[in-house]
Amino acid sequence: MRLSLLDQARVMSGSTAVQALKNAEELAILADELGYHRMWMAEHHGIDVVASSAPEISIAHLATKTKNLRLGTGGVMMMHYSPLKLAEVFKTLSAYAPGRIDFGVGRAPGGDGRAIYALSEGREPQMHNMYEKLEQALQYMNDEVPNDYPYNKTIAMPSQVALPEAWLLGSSGNSAVQAGRMGIGYSFAQFFNGSMTQDVLDSYRRNFKPTAFLDKPNILVTYMVTTAETKEEAEFEALPYDISQLWLVNGQIKPPLTPEEAQQYPLTEMDKMTIQEFRRRQMHLVGDVKEIAAHLQEEQAVYNxxxxxxMSVPHSQEKRLNVYxxxxxxxL
Structure with a gap:
């Protein structure tokens, strides 16, 4: 099994956004040494507990700090950008780090309404044409010119560079068919709502058409994991994330608690049931490392x-590094 990692550069309580980005750098260096296949940086806006707002900048920096690790966006939120700009950015990245860049895109906004309108300079954001935009960006990357105005009047530079790997992110299955038809990789976010099914992945495979970007189907699944040598330690480190997810369900975004603070947090019986539902739906895998490793191998055997x-977010950077x-x- 190939093993990779996703980072959001989370800002822990008592820390800073700058430190969160430095932690991402430290994580990338370790992942490279350990033999992980790729590392993606997410894109979020208007959230003071997440520092990863410009993943294309982060991966350019991380590429200079690593040797073999693929670097990519998981994903860049394409609604905010022109297809031409997307192509130019990732062609440039690929020119500097050929064979190591991933163009991972998502259809979500990555922020609330205030951030969306700020990114669109106050104009009504365009959310209806995501797949067309992605197709145009892929054409530009492949040194082609799209057919539609205004994109048919210019080219994307630099030209004749190694193609980045292209991926479409999804969390409900709606994008699986489109990823297959476009001949790019499909990334399923199991941690987002826990709705992965065999039908979703098979729909991608059935619709797959080989392209210059990919000659056969390629699927990765992203899991939120908290693990340690013992189950007890894993449970201790996992609770702050579980509580942050409870807050998110209620529309609240707050700095995460420390594990010690989380132990004292007044969870109601309904809260405890909700956390168990997160776990049941595999939105958060918690357990000792042998248990988690066996579970991931079983998942791969079932879903192929x-x-x-x-993705792992213990409060301590050292604990997080130890997960990986x-x-x-x-x-590995």
């Missing part, structure tokens, strides 16, 4: 995906 991507060390020990 190509790669597991791990432990998984590498068991799976």
């Amino acid at each position: 995906f190509d790669e597991a991507m791990i 060390r432990l998984l590498a020990r068991e799976l």
